[in-house]
Amino acid sequence: MTSFDSATQTELEAAAFRRLLQHLDEHKDVQNIDLMILADFCRNCLSKWLMAAAEERGLSLDYDAAREQVYGMPFEQWKAKYQTPATQEQLQAFEAKQAEKKSKAT
Structure with a gap:
């Protein structure tokens, strides 16, 4: 694997994260429950990880602000426009x- 200096590595990771957010924004039809089923994370998880990263650096980022960064708009607005009720199959x-x-953890 190619090794990069720390700053370059951080820039590449940040660019990949921005691309992931762009991809999710372009695919609003993919619901959070779909992401949770397939990948065990969702947009809300990304928001929490962003908030935790800020906290690790001594910065303040509340959950609503983190979600707005991930969703590209206030969460309640995104939810009203794009979130659909989970189907029985999804649940x-x-x-x-x-x-x-749970069974793997035991």
């Missing part, structure tokens, strides 16, 4: 995923 798949995680 069942999510519960199965959670049960699978």
